[in-house]
Amino acid sequence: MIMGRKEEVMEVLYKSTRSENAPVTASMAILKGLSEDGGLFVPTQIPKLDVKLSDLAQMSYQEVAYEVMSRFLSDFTEEELKSCIANAYDAKFDTEKIAPIKEVNGVYYLELFHGATIAFKDMALSILPHLMTTAAKKNQVKNEIVILTATSGDTGKAAMAGFADVPGTKIIVFYPKHGVSAIQEKQMVTQKGDNTYVVGITGNFDDAQTAVKKMFNDRQMAKELDAAGFQFSSANSINVGRLVPQVVYYVYAYATLLRDGKIQEGQKINVVVPTGNFGNILAAYYAKQMGLPIQKLICASNENKVLFDFFRTGTYDRRREFKLTSSPSMDILISSNLERLIYSLTGEDPKLCRQMMESLSKDGCYTITEEMREGLSDFYGNFCSEGETSEAISATFYGGGYVLDPHTAVAAGVYQKYLRQTEDSTVTVIASTASPYKFARSVMGAIDSTRYEGLGDFQLIEALTKVSGVPIPKAVEEIRTAPVLHDRVVDACDMPDTVREILGI
Numbered sequence: 001m002i003m004g005r006k007e008e009v010m011e012v013l014y015k016s017t018r019s020e021n022a023p024v025t026a027s028m029a030i031l032k033g034l035s036e037d038g039g040l041f042v043p044t045q046i047p048k049l050d051v052k053l054s055d056l057a058q059m060s061y062q063e064v065a066y067e068v069m070s071r072f073l074s075d076f077t078e079e080e081l082k083s084c085i086a087n088a089y090d091a092k093f094d095t096e097k098i099a100p101i102k103e104v105n106g107v108y109y110l111e112l113f114h115g116a117t118i119a120f121k122d123m124a125l126s127i128l129p130h131l132m133t134t135a136a137k138k139n140q141v142k143n144e145i146v147i148l149t150a151t152s153g154d155t156g157k158a159a160m161a162g163f164a165d166v167p168g169t170k171i172i173v174f175y176p177k178h179g180v181s182a183i184q185e186k187q188m189v190t191q192k193g194d195n196t197y198v199v200g201i202t203g204n205f206d207d208a209q210t211a212v213k214k215m216f217n218d219r220q221m222a223k224e225l226d227a228a229g230f231q232f233s234s235a236n237s238i239n240v241g242r243l244v245p246q247v248v249y250y251v252y253a254y255a256t257l258l259r260d261g262k263i264q265e266g267q268k269i270n271v272v273v274p275t276g277n278f279g280n281i282l283a284a285y286y287a288k289q290m291g292l293p294i295q296k297l298i299c300a301s302n303e304n305k306v307l308f309d310f311f312r313t314g315t316y317d318r319r320r321e322f323k324l325t326s327s328p329s330m331d332i333l334i335s336s337n338l339e340r341l342i343y344s345l346t347g348e349d350p351k352l353c354r355q356m357m358e359s360l361s362k363d364g365c366y367t368i369t370e371e372m373r374e375g376l377s378d379f380y381g382n383f384c385s386e387g388e389t390s391e392a393i394s395a396t397f398y399g400g401g402y403v404l405d406p407h408t409a410v411a412a413g414v415y416q417k418y419l420r421q422t423e424d425s426t427v428t429v430i431a432s433t434a435s436p437y438k439f440a441r442s443v444m445g446a447i448d449s450t451r452y453e454g455l456g457d458f459q460l461i462e463a464l465t466k467v468s469g470v471p472i473p474k475a476v477e478e479i480r481t482a483p484v485l486h487d488r489v490v491d492a493c494d495m496p497d498t499v500r501e502i503l504g505i
């Protein structure tokens with residue numbers, strides 16, 4: 001078949017942030033995950049959004065996804081990419097809009113939590129498996145892909161939901177048996193799908209993570225796997241196959257506001273993103289570089305405010321106390337995806353980028369040059385304390401009748417600080433990264449601390465549906481009654497043998 005339109009598309013390749021190694025195709029970048037030199041893959045150029053915004057405004061989520069992703073993944077055929085999109089953004093989402101927008105007191109919340117695990121990681125993890133199996137076919141990889149993941153709770157579940165029953169893949173998730181919440185464990189051990197395996201380990205998250213990394217680097221094990229027709233791959237957030245799908249919803253949000261008459265074509269908007277690993281906000285930065293009219297990228301941190309300090313001082317310093325907060329998915333001291341921004345700020349100098357990243361791992365910090373700091377003017381950074389986060393939840397509930405999860409509340413609180421400092425009246429979209437149902441305890445505590453004290457998890461969920469009027473999502477309803485399908489528990493040191501046993505080798 002001749003793909004007429006495809007021939008007009010400029011080829012985008014992916015190069016490493018840490019060396020001048022030859023760039024690879026998009027499909028290879030997705031298969032490899034990380035460059036061999038330890039760097040991240042970045043596009044050789046950010047493609048232009050060469051579709052009229054008013055045309056995008058008429059499109060469905062899937063159509064916008066195709067317009068955006070085809071520009072980045074230029075070695076995928078139209079047929080391949082459309083099939084990946086159709087398989088990802090389907091009835092797994094509880095709304096046809098996939099990423100609807102809610103207006104609350106003049107602010108627009110882009111709800112990225114309508115997928116299988118009611119958090120924003122579903123946006124990328126629902127398509128990654130399809131991109132990966134398509135990439136494997138394109139590159140004549142005959143082996144079955146085995147995704148190996150260590151999880152502290154959320155990512156493992158979202159990855160499983162994405163890979164469940166995807167032909168040509170298996171997924172094995174290790175979690176600390178005593179290190180995740182009861183609901184998180186229930187979500188994982190009830191996971192369906194003949195190709196999903198969940199294993200608890202007697203150890204902490206670091207033990208699981210370390211053992212997984214070791215298996216990835218174990219050449220002997222790689223040989224054994226290859227002989228049996230398998231190869232490992234990773235679904236972590238630095239994969240290009242997770243980054244590119246995240247650009248889509250910023251374009252779609254703009255298109256939705258335009259269609260609904262909330263903005264004029266070409267009018268600039270601000271975007272606020274609750275940030276941990278810097279993946280979500282980097283996608284917004286790429287959207288801006290594609291030509292989407294974005295003014296400020298507002299980066300919101302919780303009490304682990306490494307990024308706020310970085311934007312303020314030009315020094316990234318992870319040498320500090322790690323704080324456990326009510327927004328656990330943002331409890332991060334090393335924001336891996338920031339490396340892509342650093343690379344861009346250096347004027348794409350892999351040597352300088354490598355130096356900074358090496359100094360981060362050796363000394364725990366690095367400082368960017370004055371010149372590089374000028375490139376940060378697209379960004380505004382701030383943070384919310386635990387008290388401010390809780391206040392944002394109650395203020396938005398009592399003032400707007402809308403219930404925020406703690407991650408989104410961090411963003412809402414930071415946006416209020418931004419408004420007080422700048423009085424900027426630009427139309428603003430807040431990336432809403434999780435359903436409040438995922439964090440019912442913190443949310444109900446913020447709404448009324450005395451009334452909801454001492455209630456069980458499902459009682460809190462009942463209370464939340466009463467006060468918010470939002471129906472309980474299917475994902476929550478299901479785990480109440482779903483049977484436990486996985487009950488394996490092993491020592492961290494036995495993880496490789498467990499993998500062999502699962503694969504029958």
Ligand SMILES: *Cc1c(COP(=O)(O)O)cnc(C)c1O
Nearest residue numbers: 275276277278279280329433434
């Ligand atoms: C992962 C996550 C974030 C942080 O996103 P990054 O891309 O890591 O910056 C924010 N909120 C929720 C609910 C998440 O799961």
